[in-house]
Amino acid sequence: MHAATLKDDAHPPLTLMAHHTPLAMVIIDPLNDRLIDANTAACQLLLIHHEQPLATPFSHRLSASLPLWVSFTDEVLTTGQGWSDDLVLLDSVRQPRRVEVYGQRLHDSSQLLLTVIDRNKAEQRRAKAELSRQHRQGEVGWQRVEQVFERIEKQNQLILSAAGEGIYGLDAEGKTTFVNPAAERILGWSTEDMVGHDAHLMFHHTHADGSHFPVQQCPIHASFSDGQVHHVDDEVFWHKNGEAIPVEYTSTPIFEMGRLVGAVVLFRDIRERKRAEQQLRDALEEVESLKRRLELENQYLQEEIKAEVNHRNIVGNSPAVAKLIQQIAMVAPTSANVLISGESGTGKELIARAIHAGSTRSDRPLIRVNCAAIPRDLFESEFFGHVKGAFTGAVQDRPGRFELAHGGTLFLDEVGEIPLELQSKLLRVLQDQQFERVGDNRTREVDVRVIAATNRELKEMIDAGGFREDLYFRLNVFPIDSVPLRKRIEDVPLLARHFLHRACLKFNKPGVRIPPAQLEVLTRYPWPGNIRELENVIERQVIVTQDQRLSFDDLLLTEAPQRHTSLNVEAQDKAVSPDFPMTEQAVCQHQRDNVLKALEAANGKISGVGGAAELLGIKPTTLASRLHKWGIDPRQWRKRRSESASANGALD
Numbered sequence: 211m212h213a214a215t216l217k218d219d220a221h222p223p224l225t226l227m228a229h230h231t232p233l234a235m236v237i238i239d240p241l242n243d244r245l246i247d248a249n250t251a252a253c254q255l256l257l258i259h260h261e262q263p264l265a266t267p268f269s270h271r272l273s274a275s276l277p278l279w280v281s282f283t284d285e286v287l288t289t290g291q292g293w294s295d296d297l298v299l300l301d302s303v304r305q306p307r308r309v310e311v312y313g314q315r316l317h318d319s320s321q322l323l324l325t326v327i328d329r330n331k332a333e334q335r336r337a338k339a340e341l342s343r344q345h346r347q348g349e350v351g352w353q354r355v356e357q358v359f360e361r362i363e364k365q366n367q368l369i370l371s372a373a374g375e376g377i378y379g380l381d382a383e384g385k386t387t388f389v390n391p392a393a394e395r396i397l398g399w400s401t402e403d404m405v406g407h408d409a410h411l412m413f414h415h416t417h418a419d420g421s422h423f424p425v426q427q428c429p430i431h432a433s434f435s436d437g438q439v440h441h442v443d444d445e446v447f448w449h450k451n452g453e454a455i456p457v458e459y460t461s462t463p464i465f466e467m468g469r470l471v472g473a474v475v476l477f478r479d480i481r482e483r484k485r486a487e488q489q490l491r492d493a494l495e496e497v498e499s500l501k502r503r504l505e506l507e508n509q510y511l512q513e514e515i516k517a518e519v520n521h522r523n524i525v526g527n528s529p530a531v532a533k534l535i536q537q538i539a540m541v542a543p544t545s546a547n548v549l550i551s552g553e554s555g556t557g558k559e560l561i562a563r564a565i566h567a568g569s570t571r572s573d574r575p576l577i578r579v580n581c582a583a584i585p586r587d588l589f590e591s592e593f594f595g596h597v598k599g600a601f602t603g604a605v606q607d608r609p610g611r612f613e614l615a616h617g618g619t620l621f622l623d624e625v626g627e628i629p630l631e632l633q634s635k636l637l638r639v640l641q642d643q644q645f646e647r648v649g650d651n652r653t654r655e656v657d658v659r660v661i662a663a664t665n666r667e668l669k670e671m672i673d674a675g676g677f678r679e680d681l682y683f684r685l686n687v688f689p690i691d692s693v694p695l696r697k698r699i700e701d702v703p704l705l706a707r708h709f710l711h712r713a714c715l716k717f718n719k720p721g722v723r724i725p726p727a728q729l730e731v732l733t734r735y736p737w738p739g740n741i742r743e744l745e746n747v748i749e750r751q752v753i754v755t756q757d758q759r760l761s762f763d764d765l766l767l768t769e770a771p772q773r774h775t776s777l778n779v780e781a782q783d784k785a786v787s788p789d790f791p792m793t794e795q796a797v798c799q800h801q802r803d804n805v806l807k808a809l810e811a812a813n814g815k816i817s818g819v820g821g822a823a824e825l826l827g828i829k830p831t832t833l834a835s836r837l838h839k840w841g842i843d844p845r846q847w848r849k850r851r852s853e854s855a856s857a858n859g860a861l862d
Contacts, residue, residue, distance in 0.1 A: 224249050234326040240283040241320045243267045255328055257302040271300045286313035286322050295329065376457075376479070379464075381472045382434055384408050384425070396457075396479050398450030409475075418446045418454055430461040433473040437463045447477065456480045502609065524557070524564060525708045526701035530693040534561065541688045542568030547640065549625075549685045550663040552692025553846070555742030558663040559623060561692060565661060566619040574618030579611050582624040589632045591648050594639075600649025612645060616656045625685065626666035626677060633678045640684045660685065663692075695737040695744065703729045705741065709748040710760070722752055724760045731762045738843045747841065765840075802840060805833070806847075814848035 224247045228235050234252035238245055245268045248258055256271065272279045275298040286292040295310040310332065312325040376393030378386055386404045394400055397413055404412065410425045417423050425431055429440035443458040459477035463470055524531060541548055542565045550558045559578070566576040584592050591600075595610030611620060622628075628636065639645045640660060644653050662685045671677035695702065706724055714722050724732075737743055751760040808822035815821045816837075817830035822844070826833065837844060 234328075236324050236326065237316070237321055238268050238283075238324060239321050240268070240287065243269050245271075246321060252326060255301070255307065255326060256299060259302075273298055273300050273306060282311065282313065283322060286315055287320065290315045299326065376477045377474065378404065378409065379472060379474050380409060380430070380434075382470060384410055384431055384434070386412075387472065393477070396449075396455065396477075397447060403450075413448045413450075416446075416448065418456075430459070430473060430475055433461045433463040434470055437465070437470055439463070444480075456484050499607065499609070502607070524560060525704050526698060527704065528698040528701045530698040531701060534690070534693070537688075537690050538564050538568060541565060541690075543570065544688075545569075545659055546687040547659065547685050548661045548688045548690060549668075549682075550661065550690045550692055551668075552663075552665060553694050553740055554665045554843075555740035556692040556694055557741050558665075558692045559621065561690060562619075562621045562661040562663060566621075569619065569659070571618050571659060575615065576619045576621055577611050577615040578621045578623060580623050581627040586629055589629055590635065593632070593636065594645045594647055596648035597650045600647070604649070607647075610645075610647065612639060612656050612658055613654065615658045617658075619659045619661060622660060622662040624664060624666075625662040626664045626668055626671060630676060630678070633681045637678065637681045637684060640681075695740045699733055699737075702733050702737075702744065705744055706732055706748060709745045710752065713749045713752040716749070717752055719752055719755075721758050722755060722760065723758065728760055728762050731765055735762075735765045738846045739841050743841050805836060805840075806842070809842075809844055809847040812847075814844040814846070816844055 224235060224237060229249040231249065232251055234255045235249045236245060236252045237247040245266070248256070252258070269276060269279075275296075278294070278297055282292055282294045282297065292313045293311070297309050297311050299307045299309050301307060308329040310327040310329050314323045315321075316323055376396045377390040378393050379388045381387055385406055386409045389399075389401045389404050393404075397404075399412065410423075410428055410431065414428065414430070415423055429442055432438070433440055440461045441459070445457060445459070446454040447457050449455050456479070457477045458480050459475055461473050461475050464472045464474060524535060538561065548562075548565060550561050552558055563576060566572060579592070581589075591604075591608075591610065593610050593612055595608050595613055596604050598604055598606050635645070639656070639658075643657060644655050646653055668677050668682050668686075672679045672682060695705075706729060710722065710724060714720055732744070739746070747762065747765075748760070751762065755761075805822070805826065808825045812820060812822040812825060816833055817823055821830065823830040823833045
């Protein structure tokens, strides 16, 4: 290797003496970023060959230490000289060299003469010189050296003992060479147990799931072959008592004279971290569950807002309504279950809402379940919820109606439609306030008040084996009878005006009114469809009216409702006597009365042998169309026949 000199008269090269000095010397021009000249020692240090040009920018040899070089050369240009031992030079193969540099400005130019010393070699020379001095000093010197090493070892031991993480060393064969106290405490093995033994076979032999962990796959042992640092953040070491300890660890290889001789493993017990992570996951799951529950509650509340309910307040001043309001006032503040019985359309849901509104649970939702509208196979899921994968289509966890009603009220409409096999589970919830979701084994507790409603005779269902008696008594803590409209006929005018006001707002028809004579017509109709039928009739007439006045002549109630079911043959014969001409209205009335008689004779049966259609000599579809037009529910005549038979039995 020869000294490299740039052929440029403007830049004086190094002298012959400088070229042969053992110290590496270069001339640079920092302002023009050029390496002007380099002596033999500098060429050897930087691996510069004589055929390599020096015209390449000097900054290409500075790597990440460029800012330090800029500061250093600026100091030399300013003061004329400088020194630094914190610089780095890259040789021709891009290997970094830590260097100590003495700088001197040449004359008044911008060129600098730099004397460069390889710090690694300088430190080796100093260490060799120190050993030589110690050797010359004799035995006393060596004892001092031993004391120094003993002091260093004690310091290292103190550091290892104070460390909170477990630390142990391995030789190239995987045998333990040292263990700190934290490792002993975490693993349960003593230093005597571990030193000299295969660490992998002792406490790293098995995965967390119990499967075998081959040593060839162990990241710790991989450090012996690839010389790389390996970090694992979720694995297990095995305690002496057989307990799996979740750990994260780092395995760092140890080199001696360029040869792999072992590794140091630093590990940390992450059980607390895992517990915290699990708690966080549980908390997030709970938050997600509450979020879904609130979304469903909001959905149900929106449905309730959009639903068409009879009215928000109980309208009426009849004795039956007064008694109902008194019952609601008594039971609402309590937590007792309520069973509301009554015909369809009498406002059972309105009563349930009034009870909920007057209770201490009014700030929580009233969740309504129409038991008649739920498919038989989905009852349990609808009531108690399900977990993901419980059945086909269960793509995520879903809370049931009981869970949604927690802290509030659950309204079970048409409770008589609940399948018999589910009634026992419902009874358990009412008794213990506990349930499990479908597909889950976790028992959940709820605080729910149940209000049930039915238009069926539950006692008859109990006798027939279709309803559990114990469930009936659990629901029927406080019974309320929803009186049919024909038994509170004096409330019809109030209800009619109430529904008229709502219908006018709903259909944007202000100024529509009901003449007093038409109110009288309404009071003489038996209203088999109850309040719901009255509301529908009012809305229908508001829609079709053209003169701002409603007419209900099609109801054909020229006489009191009792006349429709009367057996006063003489009066009826007079009404249909050919000696008296009949108006069209009277003819329609007679036809309607005749249909009512047929329904009563057929016990509410329309078609088939002995049905009302056969008795009248018309088609069942024709009869059904007339009944729909008149708003007559044939089921009412079935119940009347049953009540009549019971009354006759009691008299007998």
